[in-house]
Amino acid sequence: MPLRLFDTIAREKVELVPREPGKLSMYVCGPTVYDVPHVGHGRTATTFDVIRRYLEWRGFAVTFVSNVTDVEDKIIARAATTGSTEPEIAAVFEAAYWEQLDRLDVRRPDHVPHATEYIASMQALITELVDRGHAYVVEGQGVYYDVVTFPSYGALPHRSLEQLLESAGARVEVDDAKRNPVDFALWKAAKPGEPVWDSPWGPGRPGWHIECSAMSLDLLGEGFDVHGGGDDLAFPHHENERAQAEGAGHAFARHWIHSAMVQVGGEKMSKSLGNFTTLAEALDAHGPRAFRMAVLQAHYRRAIELGDAELGSAAAAVDRLDALVRRAQAAGITASTADEVAIARFRDAMDDDFSTPAAMAVVFDAVSAAHQAITDGDHARVASMLATVASLTGAVGLDLAAAETGGDAEVDALVARRNDARANRDFAAADAIRDDLAARGIVLEDTAGGTIWHRA
């Protein structure tokens, strides 16, 4: 069965045929590092981490690139208000970004290009666009893309040039320097106090969109396979990237994937609305695995809430996974060979536009089967289901936590004392020890194979 994904341009599920057999190249737009990451960044990063991991589990050699925008208006503004420099601001918040993504077990990209490292590539691209008549220079202002010269402009958001021209300016003031309201800056002339690079068009800095065109082509080459990002980037950012790359004569991304937003009370989570929760807060409160589980239990193209209720529920779901591992561990059962039927069901679900909710249903079906098998004493089946669960959760980057029996001498000693008390039928003493441990976040479970414990 072919692997299909919902391509934003095609507006339907299409088969993913790699540029080179067995290899996939992906570019995903990363953050502008001017503030700490919020829950929305976490969702997008997790979504594409899951896709990347699944594609690798599926056998593809994936080259995954995700950029960091380290020169941009908001970084400049932040530097100005805090009295620090743009590179300092970018460094601080990029570090904060990776810190949280590491907690989430999002794998680092193969390449993390920074805008400031690719100025020369961007300038080469802009020069090509000017030479080909797709861009024009406005003295003292910068270089703009002449959108009417790119016939397919609007293909990504599925809007005609007429529609775009009509609605442009509806929400934002039009810059008089531009020939058309939809034209966008490729190069911005220097203003006092801003970071500056020399260029054929005078000192200045790149527009936002050009960096992704230049960096993706430099690192992944002509006609790379997949370009992704949050769906708020589809227009204008991604459409502009496409116009820049193709206008300069390059074959650009062959497929586009966009992941949906995180909402708060039914509205998009965003800095401007002030309704965001930082990723650090969310991970502190419910744990990174609960976050990943919550993301997995909804489809990536659907807007979701990721508040306390949702993350709390997901944390309980993760605990059901862990409980299986603990129970099997206590029974002395280790994983054997994964069940082929379940593996196939999982693959079918994931191959259908990365349907992680259906895929997780397969996982939980295996969890239930394993629990039933333990209850029934069918150890061979437990071993197989355990292998299945481990393989499938691993495919989407979700780790399983084993019981910590033997991992902490003090706790183990208390557990032993409690079991002595139980043997003597001194249940008051036994319960006192259990309550004491519970207060420290340690949960005991008495199984046929002995008492095991884990942290809540």
Added chain:
RNA sequence: GGCGGUGUAGCCGAGUGGCUCAGGCAAGGGUCUGCAAAACCCUGGACGCGGGUUCAAUUCCCGCCACCGCCUCCA
């Protein structure tokens, strides 16, 4: 205004023209346990509203209502 999306049981969230209508969380009852915890068994209940097509619609078509996203920076 333009383009697009969504409305499913207490909550989250898949999916399908009919076959016991995923999965997770929560709730009630039972089993196990000294009591718990974990687990197992059982239970309830759903497809925004109004039409239409059909033997049969939550699923297709039309209309309506509500909510959301993009059209500005944004993951």
